Amino acid sequence: MAPAEPDEVAQSTPAQHVQEEEAAWRAIVAAVLGDGAELVSVSRYITDSRTYRAGDRLAKIRRIDPAWPADAGMEVEAGFLRSLGREVDYTQRDGWEVSVQDVLPGSTFSSHLFDQQETSFTTGDRVRVLRSLVPELRALHRQGISHGDLRTDNILVEGDAVRLVDFDRAARTSPRRAALRDWVGIGGSPTPFWKLAAVSLAPKSLTAARRLRYQLVKNRPAAKVAGEPRDVARLRDAWHLAEQSAANARGQGLAYYALSYRGRHLSGERAWPLRWDPIAASVDFTGKRMLELGCNMGLLSNFAKMHGAAETHGVDHDPTIVDAARTVADAFQTGSTFEQLDLMGSERWEERLSGYDLVTALSVVHWLPDRDRVLRFLARHAELLYEGHDELPDEIALLNSLGFDQVDVVLRTERDRHVLYARRTGG
Structure with missing residues (x-):
């Protein structure tokens, strides 16, 4: 599928644009590798450049931009790899360039x-x-x-x-x-x-250089670009808030997630498509009311709403990241709502927030001093999207003990944790 023309993009709502982009990626990946290919990486530096794997074949795919200099395309990269004795097939098709090679071990x-x-x-x-x-x-x-x-x-x-x-x-x-x-x-x-x-x-991930970088960037104003669409400008505001929050890797001055949207790249620690694509392929959000515990930037709530969820609400303990999530919702015009909430606080929030069709808790429970309180809350619901920090058999056993008799692995993260989709299928 060729990228949309500028006038078509301008007429799309943010939600339509997101879904059009996802459909374009699915089409080109299917044409190159067939159905079932797995997204394995997204470039930190280049908008619309991803790597997919199917079996023992690896395809790097990038949308062609006529503004690139002659030495910036993937054909040049393929030439470097061939000079190292690696076999690479390079082609261009329908506005994309594709480089395919065998998967290297390791x-x-x-x-x-x-x-x-x-x-x-x-x-x-x-x-x-x-x-x-x-x-x-x-x-x-x-x-x-x-x-x-x-x-x-x-x-x-x-x-x-x-x-x-x-x-x-x-x-x-x-x-x-x-x-x-x-x-x-x-x-x-x-x-x-x-x-x-x-x-x-370094004994810890936070090095002196990262601490210095954080001090330099944490109070800078959000980047503004003349003539930029409102939704893109609001996303820049959201990413600026996320950089200042305590919800990312401390001291890095980076948002938790990276996202490419309408030809702009918003930097972060982890590429959002690596998380969203397998979740979207495994979970049907249509018509469901979803609660997101530990929402961070609210991307899961907002993308679920754009993919058919009837209502999405997120909570997080950090007020700055909650503001970032609200700003993302404003940019995408989803109507998703967010609130600051301490899951370990004195408020008995459990009754107020019970009754959602689907609850998500991604890398939340591990950090809580009282895990049992939140686990009891999760056990009240019929569907759960869950990420823990323990070995996979232990995580599945935990969810089974909460009454979820069907547990499927959705993805394994870059930190070797598993995201699990748990449901009650019994009476």
Whole structure:
């Protein structure tokens, strides 16, 4: 499906535009990989660039923008990969460019640095990965290629083997300049090797550099662009509020989610499509009243409303993030409502908020000092979308103990947690 013309976009409501964009992605992915392909990554830097997987094939898909410079397309990236001996099929179709290759073995370096895996992946293991990356980089630099984006997400680890992936910020230059760009950041690399090492070896995710960045950005005004549509401007306001809240990764100065909308990219820690796409494929929101506990930016409530939910209401303890969620609802014109609420407070909120058709609690219960109070509330309802922090069998057993006899895995997150859709099917 080709992208909508500008006059068609202008006539669409925000909700229509979101659904048109999703339909366009489903169509191109089905044409390239068939039905059932899984979204595995979304570019942090480039609007409308995603990677999907079906079996042992990986397809990177990007909407073509005529304004790109000649050296910015995926065909250039495919050339870099071929120079490394990797087989890549590159094509253009219906306003998209597509690069397809075999899936490389291994898991991302970042997956070893999160949560429960952090204790088993020792400092020595991290040093080993960094050392193994050195000859890979030197081989690149000898060819005059700079990778330009040495993030933990772009490093695959398989035993003692380490491979670089995602060359969409790579550049061809002299061997010396390529080395300077990747090792120390001279020449434009946002994540040179020294910064990768600092993040990888830090005992906690909040480094001194991130604390400094947060102090610099937390009080800046929201970006304004002349002539920008109202819905986009309101989303920028929402993202600015989210950056200032205590509901994201503390000290990063980033919103919790990243979203591309109408050709603009709103930065965040996690790409929203990675969460929303599998949820939308698993849960029918049509006609349902939904309550979102720990709503953060309210994207789940707002997208559920745009996909047929009769009513959505979200609660969160942080007043700034609640304001951000309300601003998102205003931008998308969904009518979703939000309120500040402390789930551990003295108010007996349980009776007031009971009776919804579907309740969601994504990464909420784990952080509460009194889990049982909220678990008892969840057990009152017929449908639950739930994300915990424990091993999958333990999470399923917990939901079964609450009376949910059917529990399906919706997705496994980038932090190796599972989102589960639980229902009561008995009488």
